[in-house]
Each structure stands twice: as structure tokens, then as C-alpha cells.
Amino acid sequence: MENALNDFRELLAVETAKIDRTITETHSASISFLASRGILNSSGGMIKVTRDAADTIPMHCQTAFTLLLRTLTAHGVQVDQSNKDAVAAVLRTWIEERLLQLKALVSITAPMAHGNPAQNESYLKEIDERGNLEIRRIAGEIALIAAAQGREKPGQQNFSMVFNGQVGVVQTGAGSFGTANQNIDQGASEALIAALSKILALATQDDSPQRDDVLELVADARSELEKDKPNALKVKSLVSGLGDALSLMPKLKEGYDVLKWAGSFVGVNLP
Known part of the structure; x- marks a missing residue:
């Protein structure tokens, strides 16, 4: 250490x-x-x-x-x-x-x-x-x-999140600051994709009314992240929307926690 x-x-x-x-x-x-x-x-x-x-x-x-x-x-x-x-x-x-x-x-x-x-x-x-x-x-x-x-269970997939690139600090509200890469670099992209994979696995087994919305947002966010130059504003909007949807699905709290972690590195501070 x-x-x-x-x-x-x-x-x-x-x-x-x-x-x-x-x-x-x-x-x-x-x-x-x-x-x-x-x-x-x-x-x-x-x-x-x-x-x-x-x-x-x-x-x-x-x-x-x-x-x-x-x-x-x-x-x-x-x-x-x-x-x-x-x-x-x-x-x-x-x-x-x-x-x-x-x-x-x-x-x-x-x-x-x-x-x-x-x-x-x-x-x-x-x-x-x-x-x-x-x-x-x-x-x-x-x-x-x-x-x-x-809370990780035996046999459950773990996601290793390694972040590279310059980190900046952005104000997200009065007295509240978060961190974000100036661009969506490889590390942040990989972290978000890992979070999306986790959410997808959980959502497909859920029967909440919001499930289809979540699956659509996951697909849109992943599609944007897989581009050569992802649109940072679009990614932030999708992550924020996905966070709102997940907050209404108690069974997907584990996915929400992972998204909250990954989202902070592109300037999205979920509550």
C-alpha cells in the first residue's frame, strides 16, 4: 500500500x-x-x-x-x-x-x-x-x-474499475463538488460499461414497471460509449436518467451503487 x-x-x-x-x-x-x-x-x-x-x-x-x-x-x-x-x-x-x-x-x-x-x-x-x-x-x-x-457473493462477477487520465473538479451544487474526466477516457468508459453490464444482468431478472425503460437507457448509453468519440453531454444525460429510473427499483440497488461510483467520474453525482 x-x-x-x-x-x-x-x-x-x-x-x-x-x-x-x-x-x-x-x-x-x-x-x-x-x-x-x-x-x-x-x-x-x-x-x-x-x-x-x-x-x-x-x-x-x-x-x-x-x-x-x-x-x-x-x-x-x-x-x-x-x-x-x-x-x-x-x-x-x-x-x-x-x-x-x-x-x-x-x-x-x-x-x-x-x-x-x-x-x-x-x-x-x-x-x-x-x-x-x-x-x-x-x-x-x-x-x-x-x-x-x-455484499459480493461467491461466484458473483466483480468489476475492476481502473481510471486513467486527468481528473478535474466540478461544482455540482452549492457546496457540493464532484470529479469528472475532462473527456470520457478509456478508464471512465470501461467503468461505465462495467456498471451497465451489471445493471443489465439485474434488470433482465426484474419485473418492475420501469424495467423496459432501464433496458432502453442501458442500450443507448452503451451504444454511445462504444463510439470512437462518445458525446460527453449525452452520456451524462443517459447516466443521470438511468440513475433516476434505478432509484425507483429497490431490487436493483446494487446496480445503482455501481452506477453511482462510475458516474462520478464523468461529472454525474447521483444522490
Whole structure:
């Protein structure tokens, strides 16, 4: 697992540098705005620079989560009940260190430099609060992955999902971030096709009213993915629609879980 962690840290360092650059640019713009309004050293200024950093925390944490899963998968390490706590601990440790770095970054901005330490700390609590929520969320996601792995039955087909290519982070709602390949590369395509195969096998044995709709969506999505250059928007639309249909079919929850995993890599965050 150590080789996987080394790769994880190297990849994450690159993504963190990009996010840091964005924070610096955002802080510069905020400070210019605050100074032009004569409120640079006000409580509003402290809130603004703190929130600039805090708003990146979901993106930081989701990026770390995704990269760790990618590297573990690439190195053949499966997340299950035996190692879920260790995987969660790796991310928790990194996030806690990252929160300290973010607070240090905010503390040297002009609004904070003129405040007293106790006052500054009261504003910086927002960073800790946002980070703690993300730690809890990611621990829950890892527990779900381990639980799903534990439900595999003897003789049941397993799907190995290896993702390659550059991953970007996209905002999917207020405070909600997901990951997506800029294009539907081979790894993401193979993951989705594996998920579709799983759903097809389950749906053909189901008698729900939505079965025919599901089978049609599976066929359409697979047909698009098998093209030389799949239409990313069409694939996302089909995956989203398929997720909606599967949510009405309790017997196909296993297929829904696999689709949720694969869909996240093309920017579709199923609930």
C-alpha cells in the first residue's frame, strides 16, 4: 500500500498547488475590493478572506478522496472492511494538515494581520467546521464502499474499475463538488460499461414497471460509449436518467451503487 500512498501524495501535491494558486488570486481580488470600499480591516474583511479559503475545502477533500481511490485501484488495493479505517485515517490526517495550512494562509492576509489572535481564531473556526464535516462525509463514503464490497457473493462477477487520465473538479451544487474526466477516457468508459453490464444482468431478472425503460437507457448509453468519440453531454444525460429510473427499483440497488461510483467520474453525482 505504501507505493500507492506515494503516488497519491505526488498527485495530490500537484492538485493542491493549483488550488493554492486559485486561493491566492481570490484573496488578491477580495483585498482589492475591500480596500476600495475602505473596509479592509473590518470584521467583514476577516469573514471574506476566511470564506475564500473555506469555500475550497469541499473541492480539496473530494480531490483527495478521488485520487486516493484511483491510486489504490491502480495498485490493486481493494477497499473493504479490513482496511477501511486505515484508508479513512490517511484522508483524515491529510485533511487535518490541510486545514492548518489554510488557516495559516488566511492569517497572513491584510485583514487578519491587523486583528488580535483571539479574534482571528473565532473567524478561522469556519475552516475547521467545514473540514470536520468533510471528514465525516468521506468516512461515510468509504464505509459504503467497504459495505458494498462485503455484499459480493461467491461466484458473483466483480468489476475492476481502473481510471486513467486527468481528473478535474466540478461544482455540482452549492457546496457540493464532484470529479469528472475532462473527456470520457478509456478508464471512465470501461467503468461505465462495467456498471451497465451489471445493471443489465439485474434488470433482465426484474419485473418492475420501469424495467423496459432501464433496458432502453442501458442500450443507448452503451451504444454511445462504444463510439470512437462518445458525446460527453449525452452520456451524462443517459447516466443521470438511468440513475433516476434505478432509484425507483429497490431490487436493483446494487446496480445503482455501481452506477453511482462510475458516474462520478464523468461529472454525474447521483444522490
